[in-house]
Amino acid sequence: MEKNIPSISESEWEIMNVLWDKAPQTANDIIFSLQECTDWKPKTIRTLLDRLVQKDVVGVNKNLRVYTFYPLYTQEKYQRAETESFIKRIYGGTLKSMLVQFIQEDTLSDDDINELRSILNKKPKKQ
Amino acid sequence: MEKNIPSISESEWEIMNVLWDKAPQTANDIIFSLQECTDWKPKTIRTLLDRLVQKDVVGVNKNLRVYTFYPLYTQEKYQRAETESFIKRIYGGTLKSMLVQFIQEDTLSDDDINELRSILNKKPKKQ
DNA sequence: GTAATCAGACTACAAATGTAATCCGTTAAA
DNA sequence: TTTAACGGATTACATTTGTAGTCTGATTAC
Numbered sequence: 001m002e003k004n005i006p007s008i009s010e011s012e013w014e015i016m017n018v019l020w021d022k023a024p025q026t027a028n029d030i031i032f033s034l035q036e037c038t039d040w041k042p043k044t045i046r047t048l049l050d051r052l053v054q055k056d057v058v059g060v061n062k063n064l065r066v067y068t069f070y071p072l073y074t075q076e077k078y079q080r081a082e083t084e085s086f087i088k089r090i091y092g093g094t095l096k097s098m099l100v101q102f103i104q105e106d107t108l109s110d111d112d113i114n115e116l117r118s119i120l121n122k123k124p125k126k127q
Numbered sequence: 128m129e130k131n132i133p134s135i136s137e138s139e140w141e142i143m144n145v146l147w148d149k150a151p152q153t154a155n156d157i158i159f160s161l162q163e164c165t166d167w168k169p170k171t172i173r174t175l176l177d178r179l180v181q182k183d184v185v186g187v188n189k190n191l192r193v194y195t196f197y198p199l200y201t202q203e204k205y206q207r208a209e210t211e212s213f214i215k216r217i218y219g220g221t222l223k224s225m226l227v228q229f230i231q232e233d234t235l236s237d238d239d240i241n242e243l244r245s246i247l248n249k250k251p252k253k254q
Numbered sequence: 255g256t257a258a259t260c261a262g263a264c265t266a267c268a269a270a271t272g273t274a275a276t277c278c279g280t281t282a283a284a
Numbered sequence: 285t286t287t288a289a290c291g292g293a294t295t296a297c298a299t300t301t302g303t304a305g306t307c308t309g310a311t312t313a314c
Contacts, residue, residue: 009300010301010302011301011303017219026261027262028261040303040304041303041304043303044302044304046304050262065310078217079218079228086209089140090140090213091206096243099226099246102210103246103247105203107222108222112223116243116247117244119230120240120247136271138271138272153291154291154292170274171272171273173292175272177293192291192292194291
């Protein structure tokens, strides 16, 4: 049976994004990355990281004096789970209904739409 | 300038979905709808509804003894806002990157994909 | 070697969220 | 008409989240 993944907050997602980009990293590496795009204090980032460890979403290597951290789940797994619940809540369950709205609202450019067409066409048909 | 819309929690979204489906509705109407798909107690639903009123996301008509409630923002407006922040956080910013993953991961059935193709093709080209 | 620094551990604290219960006046049922 | 049920207002309380600060032992710079 699949263990269900712990839920993570918006801020925690930012940490995870950094770790998914590259791992393992020290707390300082992560702090450095995030200070470029947020205004969080180092201690704040550290707290978020520690919480992810508590939640068993991030692992720690304590062999060296300065710990390193790494994700325990793939980004894809989290993206899937989050997207599913998001789409259910916001669009009543189907990705399609979301897309229809986006296409109709011109949120997607013509170029985007063309690119999507070609992605869809490249998708091999299953038997 | 656009007033920025108040953020609402997951549970509050469920309430809003009921109100967007039909409005105005009494608290009881809403409670009735939600008891079909959640296990929330009536008082819980009432609390969530009251919070939405405080947040100025839901309006109240107090002319009658039993109040009626109605949304103050369109569903589309909320969907757009939520989707934008969701996609930024989860997929690094582009709807396309999300779609690409969904298409490639077989999350979509062949039928879905065919339907998407036809939605994309129906989209009128801009000049 | 001593002082400033740093990493990790622990603590803090308010706001938001989830999940109701109580209180109180009114209305509806018996 | 007394009483139970109901709607709205108020209150409750634990957990999660956002946002750090303090304490303590190790280390590094002088």
